[in-house]
Amino acid sequence: MISHVFETNIQNLNFAIFGVLHVVENEKVNPDDQIDLRGVLCPINFVRTKLKLEMLDSGQVLEVILDDGEPIRSVPRSLKEEGHKVIKVEKIENAYRLLVRKT
């Protein structure tokens, strides 16, 4: 019984810490640059995101606007493969707004 309570508390604590981290990250982030890729097909949208990221410094944040469907399915995955971090995903009208931190 005691161990069960203890475990639950640990989980809550974990959740609280991660929850706070996300809030802090999201609140303080202002993108350093922006690229709107609505209407741009795969894989050109990824290539243009990559080129844009190359112009930023490590740790800087790029705002990327992507169409729903194949682009939102593929581009974040390719960014992860290259080691970049998608820190926020937000649905906007018929599209998605991503914040990407350069590795």
Place this chain on the structure above:
Amino acid sequence: MTEKTVTQRIDLNELKSGGFIKQTQKDLFTVRLKVPGGRITPEKLLKIAEVAKKYSRLGYCHLSFRQSVEIIGVHIDDFDAVVKELATVGQKIASCGPRVRVPTACGGCEYNPNGIMDTQSKALEVDEKFFGAPCHHKFKIGFSGCPIDCTRTREMDLGFQGVVYPVWNKDLCNGCTLCAKACLEGAIVSDKEGRPMFDESKCVYCGDCIRGCPTDAWKDKKKGWLVRTGGKHGRHPREADQVANFLPDNKVNDFISATLKWYKENGKLKERIGSCIDRVGLDKFKKEVANAFTKTT
């Protein structure tokens, strides 16, 4: 040289087992070369090109449907020279007839981002261990690294396809919904907070959720092979049946051995394993071969 003296000198069936296939033209043969998994070095390709240029009396090669390079129109008198010259780069001859064929495989997980299991290493290993083993009929083995299944394991006598089991850690999830977007099967749907609701009955174990997750909340719990048997093409195609899932990598050879043994005991001459399964029942195969492996998976 007359047909009579040719047959006196060389048994045509013996030739076929060695990868020399009789053509319509008198004394000309197709020489089928072994390319396990379809991967070949430029050095071997150059040598094959050189040999083909020298010995193909029709002046061309053919890329077979199962990843072999075939030199067309080689005269029977040139066999020794062809074999000897190809051997200088380690290029071996394939086979035909009722035996285990050269395994096929997809491009490979070393460079394909969808890859889950290492098909190229496995194709080489299985080729080394099982190539040429005599059977009631041809026996084709193939490896696909992921559920996209480029090697078409559903058409193989025995096919292995890579799978990954995804698990979700709620503490790492930030509710971004990218996993639900990544999943093409509808196995992941986001709830109001953006968190995934997972329906395993729809999952094909491709791992797109894992690759798409930016916070590593989705991770792989285990990887392995989904196994299918009894597939074939030809005049009467038959889709293979799934007989195991998440077979560990180190159990593949045992599974092949057990299947070949079962086929030898249950099959008839000139009968593919798929036809044998249709005749004796899939349950018999599962009970006598597959079930022993599902316990370990």
